[in-house]
Amino acid sequence: MVALAGGVGAARFLDGLTRVLAPERIFIIGNTADDAEIHGLHISPDLDTVTYTLAGLADPRRGWGIRGDSFRCLEALGRLGTDTWFQLGDRDLAIHLFRTERLRQGARLIDITAEITAALGVRSKIVPMSDDRIRTRICTTTGELEFQAYFVKRRARDRVISVRFEGASEATAARGVIEAIANADAIILCPSNPFISIGPILAVRGIREALQIKRDRVVAISPIVGGRALKGPAAHMMKSMRLRPAAVEVARLYSDFVGIFVLDEIDQKQALLVAQLGIRPVVANTVMRGMREKKSLARVVVRQLEIDS
Protein backbone atom coordinates (compact mmCIF):
# COMPACT_ATOMS: atom_id res chain seq x y z
CA MET A 1 0.00 0.00 0.00
CA VAL A 2 1.38 3.39 -0.99
CA ALA A 3 0.31 6.71 0.57
CA LEU A 4 1.07 10.21 -0.76
CA ALA A 5 1.42 12.51 2.21
CA GLY A 6 1.71 16.15 3.13
CA GLY A 7 1.96 17.19 6.78
CA VAL A 8 -0.59 17.31 9.59
CA GLY A 9 -3.74 16.02 7.76
CA ALA A 10 -1.83 13.11 6.25
CA ALA A 11 -0.17 12.25 9.57
CA ARG A 12 -3.57 12.05 11.29
CA PHE A 13 -4.93 9.68 8.66
CA LEU A 14 -1.77 7.54 8.67
CA ASP A 15 -1.95 7.30 12.46
CA GLY A 16 -5.24 5.43 11.95
CA LEU A 17 -4.15 3.47 8.88
CA THR A 18 -1.08 2.06 10.64
CA ARG A 19 -3.40 0.65 13.32
CA VAL A 20 -5.75 -0.93 10.78
CA LEU A 21 -3.05 -2.41 8.51
CA ALA A 22 0.37 -3.68 9.57
CA PRO A 23 2.60 -0.55 9.46
CA GLU A 24 5.26 -2.48 7.51
CA ARG A 25 2.82 -2.75 4.59
CA ILE A 26 2.64 1.03 4.18
CA PHE A 27 5.08 2.91 1.93
CA ILE A 28 4.71 6.65 2.47
CA ILE A 29 5.86 9.15 -0.15
CA GLY A 30 6.34 12.49 1.57
CA ASN A 31 6.33 16.04 0.24
CA THR A 32 9.70 17.78 0.48
CA ALA A 33 8.87 20.99 -1.38
CA ASP A 34 8.14 22.68 2.00
CA ASP A 35 11.70 21.97 3.08
CA ALA A 36 13.64 25.02 4.16
CA GLU A 37 17.09 26.06 5.31
CA ILE A 38 16.67 27.86 8.61
CA HIS A 39 19.57 28.85 10.93
CA GLY A 40 21.78 26.90 8.52
CA LEU A 41 19.79 23.69 9.10
CA HIS A 42 17.85 21.58 6.62
CA ILE A 43 14.25 21.28 7.85
CA SER A 44 11.88 18.73 6.27
CA PRO A 45 8.59 19.63 8.01
CA ASP A 46 6.29 17.15 6.27
CA LEU A 47 8.63 14.16 6.63
CA ASP A 48 9.12 15.05 10.29
CA THR A 49 5.40 15.57 11.00
CA VAL A 50 4.58 12.10 9.65
CA THR A 51 7.61 10.57 11.41
CA TYR A 52 6.83 12.12 14.81
CA THR A 53 3.17 11.12 14.53
CA LEU A 54 3.91 7.50 13.67
CA ALA A 55 6.57 7.40 16.41
CA GLY A 56 3.96 8.61 18.92
CA LEU A 57 5.98 11.78 19.59
CA ALA A 58 3.89 14.45 17.84
CA ASP A 59 2.43 17.44 19.57
CA PRO A 60 -1.31 16.68 19.35
CA ARG A 61 -2.46 20.30 19.54
CA ARG A 62 -0.18 21.79 16.87
CA GLY A 63 0.20 18.60 14.83
CA TRP A 64 3.86 19.44 14.07
CA GLY A 65 6.90 19.35 16.34
CA ILE A 66 7.48 17.18 19.39
CA ARG A 67 5.09 16.93 22.34
CA GLY A 68 6.39 18.71 25.43
CA ASP A 69 9.41 20.15 23.61
CA SER A 70 11.14 23.22 25.03
CA PHE A 71 12.33 26.22 22.98
CA ARG A 72 15.41 27.33 24.91
CA CYS A 73 17.74 27.33 21.92
CA LEU A 74 15.25 29.44 19.96
CA GLU A 75 14.93 31.88 22.90
CA ALA A 76 18.73 32.17 23.01
CA LEU A 77 18.82 32.81 19.25
CA GLY A 78 16.15 35.48 19.72
CA ARG A 79 18.34 37.25 22.32
CA LEU A 80 21.05 37.41 19.66
CA GLY A 81 18.64 39.31 17.42
CA THR A 82 17.92 36.39 15.07
CA ASP A 83 14.50 36.00 13.43
CA THR A 84 12.63 33.29 15.33
CA TRP A 85 9.25 33.19 13.54
CA PHE A 86 9.82 29.52 12.69
CA GLN A 87 9.39 27.67 15.97
CA LEU A 88 12.07 25.00 16.33
CA GLY A 89 11.94 23.04 19.55
CA ASP A 90 15.08 21.79 21.29
CA ARG A 91 14.47 18.08 20.68
CA ASP A 92 13.22 18.81 17.15
CA LEU A 93 16.51 20.64 16.52
CA ALA A 94 18.41 17.41 17.14
CA ILE A 95 16.75 15.89 14.06
CA HIS A 96 17.64 18.94 11.92
CA LEU A 97 21.24 18.93 13.17
CA PHE A 98 21.52 15.23 12.38
CA ARG A 99 19.94 15.60 8.90
CA THR A 100 22.06 18.62 8.00
CA GLU A 101 25.28 16.94 9.07
CA ARG A 102 24.45 13.74 7.16
CA LEU A 103 23.61 15.79 4.03
CA ARG A 104 26.94 17.59 4.43
CA GLN A 105 28.65 14.20 4.54
CA GLY A 106 27.03 13.39 1.18
CA ALA A 107 24.21 11.10 2.36
CA ARG A 108 20.91 11.15 0.46
CA LEU A 109 17.69 12.42 2.04
CA ILE A 110 16.04 9.01 1.47
CA ASP A 111 18.75 7.26 3.50
CA ILE A 112 18.82 9.90 6.22
CA THR A 113 15.04 9.63 6.55
CA ALA A 114 15.39 5.85 6.92
CA GLU A 115 18.00 6.36 9.65
CA ILE A 116 15.73 8.78 11.53
CA THR A 117 12.60 6.62 11.25
CA ALA A 118 14.52 3.51 12.34
CA ALA A 119 15.97 5.34 15.35
CA LEU A 120 12.48 6.53 16.36
CA GLY A 121 10.91 3.09 15.92
CA VAL A 122 8.67 3.91 12.94
CA ARG A 123 7.74 0.66 11.19
CA SER A 124 6.29 2.11 7.95
CA LYS A 125 8.69 3.19 5.23
CA ILE A 126 8.77 6.97 4.80
CA VAL A 127 10.53 8.22 1.68
CA PRO A 128 10.93 11.73 0.29
CA MET A 129 9.33 12.19 -3.13
CA SER A 130 12.78 13.08 -4.47
CA ASP A 131 16.33 13.47 -3.21
CA ASP A 132 16.66 16.50 -5.44
CA ARG A 133 16.01 20.03 -4.26
CA ILE A 134 12.43 21.11 -5.02
CA ARG A 135 10.98 24.23 -3.43
CA THR A 136 7.44 25.56 -3.45
CA ARG A 137 7.21 29.22 -4.41
CA ILE A 138 3.93 31.02 -3.83
CA CYS A 139 3.14 33.79 -6.26
CA THR A 140 0.94 36.29 -4.40
CA THR A 141 -0.41 39.74 -5.13
CA THR A 142 2.43 41.07 -2.93
CA GLY A 143 5.14 39.13 -4.82
CA GLU A 144 6.70 35.67 -4.81
CA LEU A 145 7.31 34.09 -1.42
CA GLU A 146 9.23 31.06 -0.21
CA PHE A 147 6.77 28.51 1.14
CA GLN A 148 7.50 28.84 4.88
CA ALA A 149 7.58 32.64 4.60
CA TYR A 150 4.07 32.48 3.07
CA PHE A 151 2.76 29.78 5.41
CA VAL A 152 4.30 30.49 8.80
CA LYS A 153 5.76 34.01 8.76
CA ARG A 154 2.83 35.63 6.91
CA ARG A 155 0.26 33.08 8.18
CA ALA A 156 -1.00 32.25 4.67
CA ARG A 157 -2.85 35.56 4.51
CA ASP A 158 -1.64 36.67 1.07
CA ARG A 159 -3.81 36.29 -1.97
CA VAL A 160 -2.38 33.41 -4.01
CA ILE A 161 -2.16 33.80 -7.79
CA SER A 162 -0.27 30.61 -8.55
CA VAL A 163 2.12 28.07 -7.12
CA ARG A 164 5.29 26.75 -8.72
CA PHE A 165 7.69 24.03 -7.72
CA GLU A 166 11.21 25.21 -8.38
CA GLY A 167 13.46 22.35 -9.47
CA ALA A 168 10.61 19.87 -10.06
CA SER A 169 11.00 19.55 -13.82
CA GLU A 170 14.67 18.49 -13.50
CA ALA A 171 14.08 16.32 -10.42
CA THR A 172 13.79 12.56 -10.40
CA ALA A 173 11.71 10.52 -8.00
CA ALA A 174 13.60 9.03 -5.07
CA ARG A 175 14.78 5.44 -5.29
CA GLY A 176 11.88 2.97 -5.26
CA VAL A 177 9.08 5.55 -5.53
CA ILE A 178 7.91 4.76 -9.09
CA GLU A 179 8.36 1.02 -8.49
CA ALA A 180 6.34 1.20 -5.26
CA ILE A 181 3.44 2.84 -7.12
CA ALA A 182 3.67 0.35 -10.00
CA ASN A 183 3.67 -2.64 -7.63
CA ALA A 184 1.15 -1.32 -5.09
CA ASP A 185 -2.17 -3.03 -4.36
CA ALA A 186 -3.53 0.45 -3.88
CA ILE A 187 -2.43 4.05 -3.58
CA ILE A 188 -3.99 6.52 -1.15
CA LEU A 189 -3.83 10.30 -1.45
CA CYS A 190 -4.06 11.42 2.16
CA PRO A 191 -6.34 14.38 3.02
CA SER A 192 -3.61 16.91 2.25
CA ASN A 193 -3.62 20.25 0.46
CA PRO A 194 -3.90 19.52 -3.31
CA PHE A 195 -1.73 22.53 -4.29
CA ILE A 196 1.09 22.60 -1.77
CA SER A 197 1.26 19.05 -0.40
CA ILE A 198 0.10 16.63 -3.12
CA GLY A 199 0.84 19.05 -6.01
CA PRO A 200 4.64 18.97 -5.57
CA ILE A 201 4.66 15.15 -5.39
CA LEU A 202 2.70 15.00 -8.66
CA ALA A 203 5.13 17.46 -10.24
CA VAL A 204 8.05 15.04 -9.92
CA ARG A 205 8.66 13.41 -13.28
CA GLY A 206 6.99 10.01 -13.66
CA ILE A 207 4.80 10.05 -10.53
CA ARG A 208 1.55 11.30 -12.07
CA GLU A 209 2.03 8.96 -15.06
CA ALA A 210 2.63 6.00 -12.72
CA LEU A 211 -0.62 6.84 -10.89
CA GLN A 212 -2.58 7.16 -14.16
CA ILE A 213 -1.70 3.54 -14.99
CA LYS A 214 -3.13 2.45 -11.61
CA ARG A 215 -6.18 4.78 -11.72
CA ASP A 216 -8.70 2.15 -10.57
CA ARG A 217 -6.58 1.49 -7.49
CA VAL A 218 -6.00 5.13 -6.56
CA VAL A 219 -8.17 6.59 -3.81
CA ALA A 220 -8.11 10.19 -2.62
CA ILE A 221 -9.58 11.55 0.61
CA SER A 222 -10.98 15.04 0.32
CA PRO A 223 -9.15 17.64 2.41
CA ILE A 224 -12.14 19.96 1.92
CA VAL A 225 -15.17 19.38 4.15
CA GLY A 226 -18.23 21.59 3.94
CA GLY A 227 -16.33 24.17 1.90
CA ARG A 228 -13.50 24.44 4.45
CA ALA A 229 -10.09 22.84 4.74
CA LEU A 230 -9.66 20.20 7.45
CA LYS A 231 -6.35 21.93 8.22
CA GLY A 232 -4.39 24.76 6.63
CA PRO A 233 -5.07 27.16 3.77
CA ALA A 234 -6.45 24.83 1.03
CA ALA A 235 -9.92 26.45 0.89
CA HIS A 236 -8.46 29.97 1.04
CA MET A 237 -6.02 29.06 -1.77
CA MET A 238 -8.82 27.62 -3.91
CA LYS A 239 -10.83 30.82 -3.53
CA SER A 240 -7.91 33.05 -4.38
CA MET A 241 -7.21 30.90 -7.46
CA ARG A 242 -10.87 31.35 -8.44
CA LEU A 243 -11.84 27.74 -7.75
CA ARG A 244 -14.89 26.87 -5.68
CA PRO A 245 -13.68 25.46 -2.33
CA ALA A 246 -15.60 22.21 -2.67
CA ALA A 247 -14.68 18.53 -2.45
CA VAL A 248 -15.78 17.94 -6.07
CA GLU A 249 -13.30 20.57 -7.27
CA VAL A 250 -10.48 18.60 -5.61
CA ALA A 251 -11.80 15.44 -7.31
CA ARG A 252 -11.72 17.35 -10.63
CA LEU A 253 -8.04 18.28 -10.11
CA TYR A 254 -7.29 14.57 -9.60
CA SER A 255 -9.67 13.09 -12.19
CA ASP A 256 -6.97 11.81 -14.59
CA PHE A 257 -5.42 9.50 -12.01
CA VAL A 258 -7.92 8.94 -9.16
CA GLY A 259 -10.58 6.20 -9.43
CA ILE A 260 -12.16 6.48 -5.97
CA PHE A 261 -12.85 9.68 -4.02
CA VAL A 262 -13.84 9.81 -0.35
CA LEU A 263 -15.90 12.84 0.56
CA ASP A 264 -17.45 13.81 3.86
CA GLU A 265 -21.07 13.08 4.82
CA ILE A 266 -21.71 16.82 4.89
CA ASP A 267 -20.80 16.94 1.17
CA GLN A 268 -22.98 13.95 0.25
CA LYS A 269 -24.81 16.00 -2.40
CA GLN A 270 -21.58 16.32 -4.37
CA ALA A 271 -21.27 12.52 -4.75
CA LEU A 272 -23.23 12.61 -8.02
CA LEU A 273 -20.95 15.33 -9.41
CA VAL A 274 -17.92 13.23 -8.48
CA ALA A 275 -19.47 10.24 -10.26
CA GLN A 276 -19.97 12.43 -13.35
CA LEU A 277 -16.18 12.85 -13.44
CA GLY A 278 -15.91 9.06 -13.85
CA ILE A 279 -14.72 8.69 -10.23
CA ARG A 280 -16.44 6.35 -7.76
CA PRO A 281 -17.60 8.48 -4.81
CA VAL A 282 -17.52 7.13 -1.25
CA VAL A 283 -19.28 9.09 1.48
CA ALA A 284 -17.84 8.79 5.01
CA ASN A 285 -17.04 10.80 8.09
CA THR A 286 -13.65 12.30 7.24
CA VAL A 287 -13.24 14.61 10.24
CA MET A 288 -10.69 12.89 12.47
CA ARG A 289 -11.06 14.29 15.99
CA GLY A 290 -9.69 11.26 17.83
CA MET A 291 -8.27 7.80 17.27
CA ARG A 292 -11.74 6.26 16.86
CA GLU A 293 -12.44 8.48 13.82
CA LYS A 294 -8.93 8.02 12.40
CA LYS A 295 -9.30 4.24 12.49
CA SER A 296 -12.84 4.29 11.19
CA LEU A 297 -11.83 6.41 8.14
CA ALA A 298 -8.87 4.08 7.52
CA ARG A 299 -11.26 1.08 7.64
CA VAL A 300 -13.58 2.73 5.09
CA VAL A 301 -10.67 3.23 2.69
CA VAL A 302 -9.30 -0.29 3.19
CA ARG A 303 -12.79 -1.79 2.69
CA GLN A 304 -13.35 0.18 -0.52
CA LEU A 305 -10.05 -1.08 -1.85
CA GLU A 306 -10.95 -4.64 -0.79
CA ILE A 307 -7.65 -5.07 0.98
CA ASP A 308 -7.29 -7.75 3.66
CA SER A 309 -6.44 -6.16 6.97
Ligand code: FO1
Ligand atom coordinates in the same frame (compact mmCIF):
# COMPACT_ATOMS: atom_id res chain seq x y z
N1 FO1 B 1 4.13 25.62 11.49
C1 FO1 B 1 3.72 26.80 11.98
O1 FO1 B 1 2.59 27.20 11.71
N2 FO1 B 1 4.56 27.56 12.76
C2 FO1 B 1 5.82 27.15 13.08
O2 FO1 B 1 6.54 27.87 13.76
C3 FO1 B 1 6.24 25.86 12.59
C4 FO1 B 1 7.48 25.34 12.93
C5 FO1 B 1 7.81 24.04 12.51
C6 FO1 B 1 9.02 23.45 12.90
C7 FO1 B 1 9.35 22.18 12.48
C8 FO1 B 1 8.47 21.47 11.65
O3 FO1 B 1 8.79 20.23 11.24
C9 FO1 B 1 7.26 22.04 11.27
C10 FO1 B 1 6.92 23.31 11.67
N3 FO1 B 1 5.72 23.91 11.31
C11 FO1 B 1 5.36 25.12 11.78
C12 FO1 B 1 4.82 23.21 10.41
C13 FO1 B 1 5.12 23.44 8.93
O4 FO1 B 1 5.47 24.72 8.59
C14 FO1 B 1 3.90 23.09 8.08
O5 FO1 B 1 3.04 22.23 8.74
C15 FO1 B 1 4.21 22.39 6.81
O6 FO1 B 1 5.30 22.85 6.12
C16 FO1 B 1 2.96 22.37 5.90
O7 FO1 B 1 2.64 21.07 5.68
